[in-house]
Amino acid sequence: MKTVRFGIIGCGLMGREFGSAALRWCHLTDVDVKPEIVAVCDANPAMTAWFKANCPTVRQETSDYRALLANADVDAVYVAVPHNLHAEVYCAAIAAGKHLMGEKPFGIDLAANERIMAAIRQHPEVFVRCSSESIFFPAVQRIAQLFEADAFGRIIQVESGFLHCSDMDPGKPINWKRMMRLNGEYGSMGDLGMHACHFPFRAGWRPANVRAVLSKIVAQRPDGKGGMAPCETWDNATLLCSAADSGGQEFPLTIKTFRIAPGHKNSWYLEVYGTRGSARWSSKQINTVEIMQYQPGGEQPWQVLDMGHEMAFKTLTGVNFEAGFSDSILQMWAAFLHELAHGAPKRRFAGCVTPEEAALSHRLFTAALASQKEARTVEV
Numbered sequence: 001m002k003t004v005r006f007g008i009i010g011c012g013l014m015g016r017e018f019g020s021a022a023l024r025w026c027h028l029t030d031v032d033v034k035p036e037i038v039a040v041c042d043a044n045p046a047m048t049a050w051f052k053a054n055c056p057t058v059r060q061e062t063s064d065y066r067a068l069l070a071n072a073d074v075d076a077v078y079v080a081v082p083h084n085l086h087a088e089v090y091c092a093a094i095a096a097g098k099h100l101m102g103e104k105p106f107g108i109d110l111a112a113n114e115r116i117m118a119a120i121r122q123h124p125e126v127f128v129r130c131s132s133e134s135i136f137f138p139a140v141q142r143i144a145q146l147f148e149a150d151a152f153g154r155i156i157q158v159e160s161g162f163l164h165c166s167d168m169d170p171g172k173p174i175n176w177k178r179m180m181r182l183n184g185e186y187g188s189m190g191d192l193g194m195h196a197c198h199f200p201f202r203a204g205w206r207p208a209n210v211r212a213v214l215s216k217i218v219a220q221r222p223d224g225k226g227g228m229a230p231c232e233t234w235d236n237a238t239l240l241c242s243a244a245d246s247g248g249q250e251f252p253l254t255i256k257t258f259r260i261a262p263g264h265k266n267s268w269y270l271e272v273y274g275t276r277g278s279a280r281w282s283s284k285q286i287n288t289v290e291i292m293q294y295q296p297g298g299e300q301p302w303q304v305l306d307m308g309h310e311m312a313f314k315t316l317t318g319v320n321f322e323a324g325f326s327d328s329i330l331q332m333w334a335a336f337l338h339e340l341a342h343g344a345p346k347r348r349f350a351g352c353v354t355p356e357e358a359a360l361s362h363r364l365f366t367a368a369l370a371s372q373k374e375a376r377t378v379e380v
């Protein structure tokens with residue numbers, strides 16, 4: 001088993017998700033490469049305590065990411081810091097020759113993303129991917145199989161989205177995701193959009209133009225110091241795109257990223273409707289995928305299937321047991337390490353978001369901002 005020695009920069013929510021996935025790597029049964037977390041960095045030293053308590057392989061703890069990048073024992077880094085730091089830290093990691101899993105949105109805005117893309121072009125020897133676990137849920141893997149078997153026929157319409165109600169409560173104190181300086185103008189598109197774009201982009205469905213309607217619903221929130229602070233970023237985004245499949249046939253592609261979606265704690269969903277077949281899934285019913293195969297002139301019956309644990313990378317879990325968020329995170333990391341070790345993803349839909357796919361999402365979200373501002377359809 002080949003070992004890749006990792007440093008983590010940003011030991012908050014997502015840094016620890018990776019730490020936990022690495023600690024249960026033995027859950028994967030058909031991988032030949034594994035991560036070992038040897039260094040951790042957070043600007044707030046208290047955030048590395050979890051690693052100290054749980055991760056005996058950590059040999060370097062620092063609050064300076066440059067010190068971690070100078071560590072010759074680190075082969076690859078996972079950078080999970082607020083969006084305003086993506087370009088600076090990702091470019092430094094790439095220049096230091098560290099393979100990189102960067103968090104979405106992969107730059108706070110298009111200009112930051114272009115800096116990252118330039119650094120990648122200068123260092124083709126460095127393997128770089130962007131985090132999104134959305135295609136690793138078993139139901140999405142099944143929809144991918146249908147796509148690869150050409151079961152949909154001509155695409156009629158696709159809808160993909162990510163709905164949260166995490167900001168429904170107007171009394172919830174403000175966090176960095178509501179601040180333009182740290183989270184960028186994209187708001188929920190930057191936070192949630194890459195997940196919603198992952199499957200459509202991997203399928204080769206490219207948005208040619210977009211008409212976006214963006215909403216700011218809660219204008220201000222408690223600032224945690226007894227006052228109120230303005231919420232500067234977009235809460236909800238609906239993007240209606242004209243997309244084309246690889247054969248050039250146009251269809252409507254709708255992407256929704258909502259921070260304020262009543263009743264949705266964390267709902268990822270994907271719906272593909274075609275002339276021969278259709279499929280739809282929402283993580284609200286995480287184990288269920290609905291599929292319709294249509295024979296001309298016949299009925300249009302939806303079949304409801306339980307997915308169990310049909311994963312891209314096999315695990316110890318029995319095939320009948322349902323999957324969850326942390327399972328798809330483990331799969332995403334298996335995909336990153338597999339592609340790093342073997343030079344290609346295990347399958348087309350078992351690969352992490354490429355830098356080019358992340359860059360396309362920036363062009364889409366930037367066009368969406370212009371569309372909202374000018375109330376018109378904008379080329380992507």
Ligand SMILES: NC(=O)c1ccc[n+]([C@@H]2O[C@H](COP(=O)([O-])OP(=O)(O)OC[C@H]3O[C@@H](n4cnc5c(N)ncnc54)[C@H](O)[C@@H]3O)[C@@H](O)[C@H]2O)c1
Pocket residue numbers: 009010011012013014015041042043044047063065079080081082083085103104105131132133190191
């Ligand atoms: N893939 C997913 O499902 C998913 C989910 C949530 C967040 N994210 C992404 O992960 C990234 C981090 O989000 P999070 O929710 O983990 O945030 P978080 O606030 O929980 O953690 C960020 C950490 O970065 C640290 N940090 C800030 N500046 C730093 C610096 N200069 N050097 C080192 N550490 C620094 C903070 O102290 C904090 O501990 C964002 O890009 C976000 O979009 C991805």
